[in-house]
Amino acid sequence: MNITADIPAGLVRQRIERLQEAMQTEHIDAFLITQNIDLYYFSGSMQNGYLFIPSTGEATFYVRRSFERAKLETAVRVAELGVFRHFGQTLLHDYPSLFRDGVELRIAADLDVLPAQTFHKLSELLGASGRCSLIDGSAHIRRLRMIKDPLEISRIEAAAEVVAEALNESLNELREGVSELAWMARVEYELRIRGHIGQMRMRGYNQEITTGMVISGAAAAVPTYFDGPAGGLGLGAASPQSVSRSIVKRNEPILIDIGCCIDGYVIDQTRTAVIGELPVTLKHAYEVSESIILATEQRMVPGTLCSKLYEEALASCAASGLSDHFMGYGADQAKFLGHGIGLEIDEWPVLAKGFHIPLEPGMVIAVEPKFTFPGQGVVGIENSYLITEHGAKALTRSKAELIVLP
Amino acid sequence: MNITADIPAGLVRQRIERLQEAMQTEHIDAFLITQNIDLYYFSGSMQNGYLFIPSTGEATFYVRRSFERAKLETAVRVAELGVFRHFGQTLLHDYPSLFRDGVELRIAADLDVLPAQTFHKLSELLGASGRCSLIDGSAHIRRLRMIKDPLEISRIEAAAEVVAEALNESLNELREGVSELAWMARVEYELRIRGHIGQMRMRGYNQEITTGMVISGAAAAVPTYFDGPAGGLGLGAASPQSVSRSIVKRNEPILIDIGCCIDGYVIDQTRTAVIGELPVTLKHAYEVSESIILATEQRMVPGTLCSKLYEEALASCAASGLSDHFMGYGADQAKFLGHGIGLEIDEWPVLAKGFHIPLEPGMVIAVEPKFTFPGQGVVGIENSYLITEHGAKALTRSKAELIVLP
The missing domain is CATH 3.40.350.10 (Creatinase/prolidase N-terminal domain)
Incomplete structure (x- = not known):
């Protein structure tokens, strides 16, 4: 053997x-x-x-x-x-x-x-x-497990590289008329041949995820049982989240929230894409998600309380008039801004109310400000960061911008 | 919505x-x-x-x-x-x-x-x-949940059709020199675009499966924690089962044990393939697996005890001198011949010692006689059957034969 x-x-x-x-x-x-x-x-x-x-x-x-x-x-x-x-x-x-x-x-x-x-x-x-x-x-x-050692960090970096490559390889097939499912299959193929083990492990009971989700337009904004900011219509009541057979349309947001698991370690990232142009309200919300992630990135130094980062994001949403849309809509809002990643996708710390743990070097956290608009879609961005003595270091490799396709 | x-x-x-x-x-x-x-x-x-x-x-x-x-x-x-x-x-x-x-x-x-x-x-x-x-x-x-109603059976049949199509579509890319992982990625792509939800649920603690496994030669015969007859080298200690980066070679068995989940319901099937010719010992073992599945199929009428089917398979193995190789090798042998499938891949009944439950119409059971040869590989066949009043009806659609590629 x-x-x-x-x-x-x-x-x-x-x-x-x-x-x-x-x-x-x-x-x-x-x-x-x-x-x-x-x-x-x-x-x-x-x-x-x-x-x-x-x-x-x-x-x-x-x-x-x-x-x-x-x-x-x-x-x-x-x-x-x-x-x-x-x-x-x-x-x-x-x-x-x-x-x-x-x-x-x-x-x-x-x-x-x-x-x-x-x-x-x-x-x-x-x-x-x-x-x-x-x-x-x-x-x-x-x-x-909250504090990662260098071996763990190198594996998360390897996973980040795989996701970035898979996204790049697949983007030229993201066109009007393709179904969420078909394009997700393409992304998953690119992840798999690069060594993705086929699933991203979750610790939470009844929670499951394969490689994240690609969800577009109104189908993206459908609420789900999944404890995350975006749901997705899914493939029926027996798989009621993530991709559906919905067709990707022009001028609608396409939320590409994907990850993979390489040698045991996961990465989690989100980019928003659009074929054509985003509606004005959603474009504005996307820009707010960018400004929240940048502000959070600046604040993520050792000693900052996780709960504080969430509160500050909530304050930014309120100032932008987007509180009702943050991390889901209405009764189905998720109550966090980010979460630890490592061997599992739902590790500690959580950037959430009541999580009064100070940041420490070695933590790896996915920060994912997103906004949901029922009937229209979900926009946002997600990067994963390593906390170092000097502040947050982005592990995500994909370019941090709105992907605009012709 | x-x-x-x-x-x-x-x-x-x-x-x-x-x-x-x-x-x-x-x-x-x-x-x-x-x-x-x-x-x-x-x-x-x-x-x-x-x-x-x-x-x-x-x-x-x-x-x-x-x-x-x-x-x-x-x-x-x-x-x-x-x-x-x-x-x-x-x-x-x-x-x-x-x-x-x-x-x-x-x-x-x-x-x-x-x-x-x-x-x-x-x-x-x-x-x-x-x-x-x-x-x-x-x-x-x-x-x-052991007894399926017509809606459940129709979904398992739909999953059986998807697996058969995906296997057909992928076989022309199964060549000498391809890695297990690369060909599995291809199969999974074909499954996914046909509606596979991305994973097959398992009830057992610590058990996981995405779409089964494609394992070849010596890498197939490596034992694993997974409670099944074949293991697989896997992608490292953090994913120690199923496909590896091993290269598919001529005259070695390729075990294609795949399934998918359509509208919540799984199917499970195995075919053995070879590019060229199987070694004589393995060819013989494959033929024994075929004769065991045929004999089991005949015996699967309402009233037969599940334990009895397992015992009869053991007797056939003994008669063929293959007891040590049945369902794994040595200390790592799995102790069953088949298992119920439905919403999960590890349902009841189990065709195993001590499982003194009589077969009933509505049960759906995957029967999987397999033989493991350390250093050489795993051969076998697996079909899923519906128990009816008149006996077993095969739900698996793929042709039940050794796949010989040039």
Whole structure:
């Protein structure tokens, strides 16, 4: 098997140590990592199994399948999971100093994604190994993953390059009369041949995305369940968001909100295009989105509160008379300006009300001011930025302007 | 908004009534449907919210977003979810005869997919409305969804047609020297322009799939975490299954295991192709997979136990000396012969040990005997069948034969 570890051993160790530090501060005795993305982050492998991390000492990746492959992918100690109903006994055997008689343990897990059925099973099995409570540790994981290391940043940059190339390659086929779906298929082809894994992972329950969306005119402004600023008519009630079979028309906004996932990492960017000319109101709104993103870019220095960036964007919208159209319309407005990206498209931090976290170097954030006009369409722009000590550095490669096609 | 219901009101009512019958038998007082796919099945809408179904009386879909869109998509009564922390009070108000003082309620939910964090929140909120326990009702949902109605069957047939067309359109580009990824991109393009929603949904935690896989030679035989008979090298540790950048070579098996999702419903099929000629051992194994699928097809009449079909396939493998290669190799063998398909790719029934459920008319099952040869590749065939009163009817449209390219 031509398989090698793609996260260096030192980096895996460092990530585990950072989690152990958080565990010690929070009086957590051990962490059980269950989700494939979290497994990959902390071990370098997303084989099927459970990664057990004690607050001090060596972690073990208990693998159900494929044990052989996991051994090649990770620097963490790997063991066969074996019969699942004996998992509690296995831990008791492997970590005797942790599971001592009479000691009540607090074991954390990624409960924001772990299904309740498996949670109950794990609680029962861990109960057999002593007195344990399985508590929610997902916030610790999300907090750690918020700060990207150089390897992660280089992968997001690679994804940014792929999206820029795919957009360039496809633009000459964006014409009056093509359907949203047909042109999206073309963009997705260009992304895929460049190594897009075929989907962009989302952490949120019931949320799904393939490569974003290309939505035009009135079809773009249809609200959806998707927790984002633009919806899209979609392909029916069983796929009620993103591209539809609507035909791209002259003088209507075309929102090109696309991304991809390269070597595990996603990028997210939006450009607005028009064949001909935008209606005056929408042109104005697009310009406001440009001015908001520029102002946000200036303000994104370490120490600025995420919530503050959202509030300032809201103030700009109010000053421009566009409050009702910002990030959706009416009851279906999304309540944020941007979001962290990385292994998943919906990471922390969120530029939103109540998110009083100060920016830190290493955060990567997609900022996406958009305006929705029912019956007319959606306009806006989205760039992804790395927060550095000196301020925001744009990772997005596509030219930041309205795309006007003849 | 040009949005209409795509599941007739009568059918939605019938599905809810079937669940209510199961609830009455099992002494469940109400059901809370939380997952997008389950929501779509029971309401016709997958907007973000909770569908509350009492064991008798009218259901309510409490929608967070988009309320406006949900009203157009479903025949079920729709209400705004409102402030989530008041959800228990809302139910108490809307269903006073259910939430009576002193009565302990058993409320079921789809706990096989609902994240533990949300489960705990819902338990707390429902607790506020009286004494309630939130129990696992996922088996009831899976059992009901096992039997497809004519609308569902027609959609699976539409998906089968799309896959057959996409395969035909792409085969002339399957040549020596093309990469798995590049040819898969081509297949996916053909699927997408015909309405594939961009992904095939899976119920299993940590399982993901876009359009299946095209895997060739040694790269196909690499084991993965994915719970299926073939793995694939994938695009790195962050996407460790399915297509890789491996180059398709002459005289090696090319496993084309593809599907798509049309109007919510998936199809799953596999064909084996070769440019030139298969090695003798693999040619023989391919012929055994053909004879197993034909024998299974004959045996798939109502009343046959699912477990029995798996056992008979195992016996055929043993008789052919291929037991070690069946559905993966060694420790990484998958333990099934086939699986239900519908809204998700991993539905019930499963043709596996211990699955002592008799076949019934309306089941749709993908049967996929495959053989793995480390270092050489994977061969096999997969068709999807509808169980009728008279036996199995193939839904797969592609010709059931080894594809030999010059």
